[in-house]
Amino acid sequence: MNQHKLFELKRPIIFAHRGSSAYAPENTLAAFELALKQNAPAIELDITLTKDQKVVVFHDTSTERITGYKGIINQMTLSEIKKLDAGSSFDVSFQGEKIPTLEEVFELVRDRLLINIELKNYATPSDDLPKQTAILVEKWKLHTSVFFSSFNPLALFKIKRYLPEVPIALLALDGKLGWLARSRLGELLRYQAIHPAYSDVSQRLLQYHHQKGHLVNVYTVNDAKTMRSLFDLGVDGLFTDNPILALEQLNVSVSPREKQS
Numbered sequence: 711m712n713q714h715k716l717f718e719l720k721r722p723i724i725f726a727h728r729g730s731s732a733y734a735p736e737n738t739l740a741a742f743e744l745a746l747k748q749n750a751p752a753i754e755l756d757i758t759l760t761k762d763q764k765v766v767v768f769h770d771t772s773t774e775r776i777t778g779y780k781g782i783i784n785q786m787t788l789s790e791i792k793k794l795d796a797g798s799s800f801d802v803s804f805q806g807e808k809i810p811t812l813e814e815v816f817e818l819v820r821d822r823l824l825i826n827i828e829l830k831n832y833a834t835p836s837d838d839l840p841k842q843t844a845i846l847v848e849k850w851k852l853h854t855s856v857f858f859s860s861f862n863p864l865a866l867f868k869i870k871r872y873l874p875e876v877p878i879a880l881l882a883l884d885g886k887l888g889w890l891a892r893s894r895l896g897e898l899l900r901y902q903a904i905h906p907a908y909s910d911v912s913q914r915l916l917q918y919h920h921q922k923g924h925l926v927n928v929y930t931v932n933d934a935k936t937m938r939s940l941f942d943l944g945v946d947g948l949f950t951d952n953p954i955l956a957l958e959q960l961n962v963s964v965s966p967r968e969k970q971s
Contacts, residue, residue, distance in 0.1 A: 714854045715824040716877050716902070716925070719751050722940075723947035724956045725826055726750040727930050728769065732952040735776070735800035737767045738807045739818055750953035752824035754859075757812050758831060759839050764788040765812040765846060771833055775799075777809075784834060813846055821855040826927075828881070829858060829865040840865060844872035861891075863899050879903035879927065884910055903927055905949075908940060916944055931956070938963045 716723075729741025730748055737755055745753050756769040761784060773781040777794040788811070797807025812827075819825060831839040847856055858869045859879040866878045880896055882888035884907030890896060892906055892915065903925035906915065911928050919926050927947030931937050937956055940948060941963040950956045 714857070714877060715752075715821075716857050719824055721925075721946045722960065723752050723824065723927065724750055724953050724960065725752040725754045725824075725927065725947055725949045726953040727754050727949040727951050728756065729753055730951075730953055732932070732955075735797045735804050735807050736951075737769055737810070738796055738804070739810050739814060740797070740804060740807055742815055742818060745953060746819070746822060748953050749957065750823070752826060752947070753819070754826040754828065754949055755812075755815065756828045756830045757839065757843060758783050759834070759837055759842065760788045760791060761785055762787045763838060763842060765839065765842050766791060767810045767812055767815055769830065773809075784837075812843065813850075816846060816850045816852060820850070821852060823855070825852070825856045826879070827856055827858050829860040829862070829869065831865060832862055835862055835864050840868040840872055844869065847873060847876070857903070859903075859905055863896075866899060866901065877902040879905050879925075881929075882906045882910070897922065903946070905929055908936060908948075911940060911943065911945060913943060920944075934959050 726745035728736035730744040731741050734741040734744045742753055755767050757765050758768055760766055768783055773779050773794055776796050779794050791809050796809045797804030829839055831837050853876055857877040859881050860866050861881040870878055878901045880891050880899055880901045882891035904919055905927050908928040908931050916926055925946040928940060928945050929949040931948055931950050932952055937959040
């Protein structure tokens with residue numbers, strides 16, 4: 711596992727959240743291609759299953775916010791989903807942008823980036839999303855370029871059964887709702903990273919998890935001041951809609967660990 715990109719990339723790792731979603735429609739090939747062009751070392755994306763068991767990259771349960779069409783992803787076939795416009799609501803210049811399959815993203819990105827895949831089957835936790843996703847990772851031989859995150863420990867447990875060599879990360883809700891995930895009980899999952907909300911990150915939390923050998927990647931940060939503060943605190947990774955801004959702030963910020971070296 712030490713050969714994995716998650717552990718090899720220079721820290722802090724900048725994750726383009728749902729692709730470069732400040733500049734292109736979230737979770738689309740356009741957003742991921744832009745993240746590549748903007749030199750983001752990593753991307754984050756969300757996956758769910760269609761009615762015909764295809765893995766698509768989409769955040770919401772409903773298609774309405776992104777496409778304007780009132781549909782439920784897991785009640786629609788891939789061919790029905792592919793008819794929807796996932797770009798116009800962001801900007802007319804992206805009209806016709808489609809909801810991609812995970813395989814299409816793999817074909818675009820291959821092993822050029824670290825890919826954080828969030829398993830979004832929260833409404834259907836017993837479905838075959840982990841199995842179908844593992845099949846695609848095996849097909850594209852991306853074991854050292856992908857890792858999985860979820861708020862649901864069961865989904866992470868299942869994906870670990872299929873891909874034991876691929877790292878997992880436990881997502882923690884913000885505030886009091888996420889205290890269990892951030893506590894020792896959450897460690898029963900034997901994850902390699904924890905993903906807390908940036909508002910819950912402290913020197914104490916970082917010290918605790920670093921002593922345990924966990925990476926701490928924080929979500930979702932889009933203002934320069936908070937970025938610099940977190941970099942100086944010593945986070946291992948940061949999710950942002952704006953990788954250009956994050957990379958700029960990283961250049962003017964030095965983490966405590968670098969100061970000591």
